[in-house]
Amino acid sequence: MMGNPGKMSQEDSHRLKALFEMATDGIITMSTEGIIENLNFAACALFGYEAEELKGQKVNILMGSYDRTHHDEYLERYHKTQQPRIIGIGREVTGRRKNGEEFPLRLAVSEVNLEQQTIYTGMLHDLTDFKRAQDRVVQLNAELEDKVEERTAALRQREKELQRALGKERELNELKSRFLSMASHEFKTPLSTVLSSVELIELYREEVQQPKREKHIGRIKDAVNQLTDVLNDFLSLSQLEQGQIAVSPRLTDLRAIISTSVESSEGQLKEGQKVILKLAEEPSRIVTDPKLLRHILINLISNAAKYSSPGMEITITSGWQDERCFISVADRGIGIPAEDQTHLFDRFFRARNVENVKGTGLGLNIVNHYLQLLDGKIEFESELSQGSTFTILLPAQKDI
Incomplete structure (x- = not known):
């Protein structure tokens, strides 16, 4: 024969109480005025209180400074408008332990309508470890971004160095090309002058041809001086490139x-x-x-x-x-x-x-x-x- 489904047996009551106490998350029941009526062991451990210290206290004793001062406004607004901010929704809030330490927690509040009264049940989950892990992830991401930026900066610097090296190599190749072109002209012309003048001097053996010999000797001297000037320029450039020019003021x-x-x-x-x-x-x-x-x-x-x-x-x-x-x-x-x-x-x-x-x-x-x-x-x-x-x-x- 089945019992009355509208009434809870003593066995069911014991089972429900056991579930209430064994829950890993904190559970608090309170009146519509926010007065704590009951709380489980997890809630006591979460806030650092004994159960008897909290029963009969306003629930805002467990809230962070901002929510504690505005809690009555929340309840009054809900009673008037029936528009929930937490009740039936849940959100992240700041809790306050007995020692004054504030910590993040997830709060979900349910409205329970009993035969003779309405109560609120709050489910509380400590987010400290989650926040710590979240902060660590943010930190790791920031460190990773820093490393990526450092690596990117290093790669860009390396790219610039390679571009400069490539530019210098191109400049060097261009200078070599210009040097060879210039040198071939600057050396070839005076050497040709020297060779032709020497050949002509060999033909001018008579005394009356002395002016012609002197003319070509002068051409040879000019050509040699020209070659000397070119070589001196090259020598000066080489000494400058190698830092061999000493300054003696x-x-x-x-x-x-x-x-x-x-x-x-x-x-x-x-x-x-x-x-x-x-x-x-x-x-x-x-x-x-x-x-x-x-x-x-x-x-x-x-x-x-x-x-x-x-x-x-x-x-x-x-x-x-x-x-x-x-x-x-x-x-x-x-x-x-x-x-x-x-x-x-x-x-x-x-x-x-x-x-x-x-x-x-x-x-x-x-x-x-x-x-x-x-x-x-x-x-x-x-x-x-x-x-x-x-x-x-x-x-x-x-x-x-």
């Missing part, structure tokens, strides 16, 4: 170094060309490497003569500019095309309007390197068919 008489540089360049002057000096009284002496400065000035004077017509003047000016000593070498020669001026100090570069003038395209590149060693710099102004002015700036002291 000392107190230098500026007028004297300019004068000796002009004298050394006289052999480069064309017929009727002369050098005009417009040197200021100061600075009279500067601390620099006279040998390197002399090489710089000889190169600039030689270029001025080379790219100017016979009879044209070359003007050298010195003085102060922007607290530095300046020396300018100006000519009224063929000038430099505007489109070529950007590359003027590149190795082996020669402007398009100097194809018929002998040269290696190394002179200004070497001058620029020498000036860097002297902590100086070079500037220029040029206009096609009107001439060029090259100005070197060197550190100096007015008190010297």
Whole structure:
């Protein structure tokens, strides 16, 4: 004979109580006013209270600071609107243990309608381990992203290094090609001159043919000097590339170094060309490497003569500019095309309007390197068919 299904037997009551106590999640029952009526062992352990300490207390004693102060508002709003925020839905909230520690938990509240009253049942699950694991995942992801960024940055840096290396290799190959082209021309022409002049000299054996012999001897000397200049340029470039140029600064008489540089360049002057000096009284002496400065000035004077017509003047000016000593070498020669001026100090570069003038395209590149060693710099102004002015700036002291 079956019992009344509307009533719970004592056995069922014991079974339900056992399930209530054995549940791994915390369970709390409370009145509609939020007063705790009962709670299981897991709930006590979760919050660090004995059951008797919580029974009769408002449930907000177990809530974090924000929810604790707003709990009554939640209940009042639900009673008025029947629109649940937690009841029947569940959400993540902050719990507060007896020792004041706050922790994350998952709260699901059910509304239970009994014969004589309505109660709320809260199911509480501690999310501390889950949050800790979640934070660890976030941390690992961040570390992974950092490593990916580091690896990506390293790969990009490596790519840039490879691009630079490839660029240098291409530049080197281009320089080799330009060097071979230039060298074959610069060596072949004077060597051919030497060979033909020697052959002709052998034919001029009579005394009356002495002027012809002297003419060809002069051609041989010019060709040898040309080859010497080319080799000197190559030697200077090689020494610069290998860092073998030693700088030996000392107190230098500026007028004297300019004068000796002009004298050394006289052999480069064309017929009727002369050098005009417009040197200021100061600075009279500067601390620099006279040998390197002399090489710089000889190169600039030689270029001025080379790219100017016979009879044209070359003007050298010195003085102060922007607290530095300046020396300018100006000519009224063929000038430099505007489109070529950007590359003027590149190795082996020669402007398009100097194809018929002998040269290696190394002179200004070497001058620029020498000036860097002297902590100086070079500037220029040029206009096609009107001439060029090259100005070197060197550190100096007015008190010297």
